[in-house]
Amino acid sequence: VTRPTLQLLLVGFGHVARRFVRLLAEQGERLPFTATVVGIVTRRHGLCVADRGLDAVAAADLVERGGLLSPPEASSPEALVNVVFDLREAAVGGRVVMVETTLLDVRDGQPARRHVDAGLHAGLHVVSANKGPAAFAWRALQHTARRANRSFLCEGAVMDGIPVLGLVRDTMPGVRVEGFRGIVNTTCGFVLSAMEQGQPYAAALAEMQARGIAEADPSLDVDGWDAAAKVAVLANAWFDAGVTPHDVARTGIAGIEPRDVLAAAARGAHLRLVASGRRLSAGVALRVAPEVLEPGDPLATLRGVENALYVTTDLLGEVGIVQRTGTLTQTAYALVADLARVAAVGAGHLQP
Numbered sequence: 001v002t003r004p005t006l007q008l009l010l011v012g013f014g015h016v017a018r019r020f021v022r023l024l025a026e027q028g029e030r031l032p033f034t035a036t037v038v039g040i041v042t043r044r045h046g047l048c049v050a051d052r053g054l055d056a057v058a059a060a061d062l063v064e065r066g067g068l069l070s071p072p073e074a075s076s077p078e079a080l081v082n083v084v085f086d087l088r089e090a091a092v093g094g095r096v097v098m099v100e101t102t103l104l105d106v107r108d109g110q111p112a113r114r115h116v117d118a119g120l121h122a123g124l125h126v127v128s129a130n131k132g133p134a135a136f137a138w139r140a141l142q143h144t145a146r147r148a149n150r151s152f153l154c155e156g157a158v159m160d161g162i163p164v165l166g167l168v169r170d171t172m173p174g175v176r177v178e179g180f181r182g183i184v185n186t187t188c189g190f191v192l193s194a195m196e197q198g199q200p201y202a203a204a205l206a207e208m209q210a211r212g213i214a215e216a217d218p219s220l221d222v223d224g225w226d227a228a229a230k231v232a233v234l235a236n237a238w239f240d241a242g243v244t245p246h247d248v249a250r251t252g253i254a255g256i257e258p259r260d261v262l263a264a265a266a267r268g269a270h271l272r273l274v275a276s277g278r279r280l281s282a283g284v285a286l287r288v289a290p291e292v293l294e295p296g297d298p299l300a301t302l303r304g305v306e307n308a309l310y311v312t313t314d315l316l317g318e319v320g321i322v323q324r325t326g327t328l329t330q331t332a333y334a335l336v337a338d339l340a341r342v343a344a345v346g347a348g349h350l351q352p
């Protein structure tokens with residue numbers, strides 16, 4: 001069986017994208033597609049473009065040694081638009097994919113929304129690990145994708161590479177999701193878990209930053225914005241809610257005192273940041289807030305970096321998925337899984 005070759009334009013070349021290009025190289029023959037990186041665009045590290053493909057692992061080595069892909073002034077929003085525009089002809093056959101891994105801006109999901117939109121309009125498929133586009137503009141971007149006969153996929157937006165969106169989309173045809181509830185922010189789960197062991201809040205948060213798990217701006221985690229963005233993604237995907245993270249009732253963990261955590265732990269309960277959403281007869285109820293999880297609550301068994309999501313459905317009752325490990329490899333894998341789907345749809349093996 002010949003494997004389709006995808007041409008990739010990487011927009012953003014940070015921790016996730018660099019792990020992703022190494023994972024592509026490591027997985028090689030095991031993947032159901034082959035991939036050629038034809039461009040890399042960053043914000044401050046320059047850009048490089050090569051129609052015939054470039055050595056992305058060497059580019060990752062270069063950036064990790066402190067090098068630049070080109071003079072930094074070469075990378076600008078206009079330069080990115082030009083790179084995308086130049087790929088239009090190559091994209092006609094449906095084999096060019098934008099891999100979007102820029103940073104989440106919780107004010108409006110930009111500039112990632114513009115990147116996704118520009119990619120789809122130029123005939124590229126788009127896969128993204130950035131929550132912004134799906135959290136702020138799911139409906140519009142899926143509409144644009146359908147009209148262009150292209151895919152916009154973002155499995156990495158929620159629980160990294162653990163198949164959450166794919167679980168429902170690909171394995172539960174005809175099932176209606178009524179609600180969901182979970183622990184989906186690794187940093188907050190880890191910090192609260194560490195506080196139960198007597199570790200100070202600041203030290204636990206610093207450990208998450210050192211491990212590259214906390215967002216570049218950790219207030220996105222501790223103020224509940226990351227979890228709210230994930231709730232918005234799920235509500236948009238499963239309820240067609242048309243919401244943004246600003247529609248999620250949100251309380252973070254920054255105000256939690258050690259005594260609150262320890263008081264819960266003393267009676268076998270656990271204080272955690274819980275994300276939830278459910279359909280109402282009219283509209284939706286979406287929430288991120290600290291909750292005391294009593295023993296017997298399936299979320300109460302999670303420790304450290306573990307995440308879980310329980311989905312309530314009409315036909316299958318409650319279905320849960322647990323993530324025990326959350327490293328960059330899992331996030332990078334989400335992009336690989338999305339690309340495998342793009343390749344399978346292109347080969348006619350899956351419905352878009």
Ligand SMILES: NC(=O)c1ccc[n+]([C@@H]2O[C@H](COP(=O)([O-])OP(=O)(O)OC[C@H]3O[C@@H](n4cnc5c(N)ncnc54)[C@H](OP(=O)(O)O)[C@@H]3O)[C@@H](O)[C@H]2O)c1
Binds near residue numbers: 014045104131160216
């Ligand atoms: N790290 C994780 O564990 C994880 C897990 C799940 C999802 N995510 C999501 O994945 C995305 C990437 O995370 P990361 O850890 O790789 O972040 P990162 O290391 O900070 O990398 C972000 C990259 O985006 C580039 N960038 C920012 N704004 C840009 C723009 N306007 N145009 C072009 N490039 C731009 C940056 O360029 P410069 O370096 O030149 O500024 C950098 O290469 C984020 O949305 C994050 O929320 C991350």
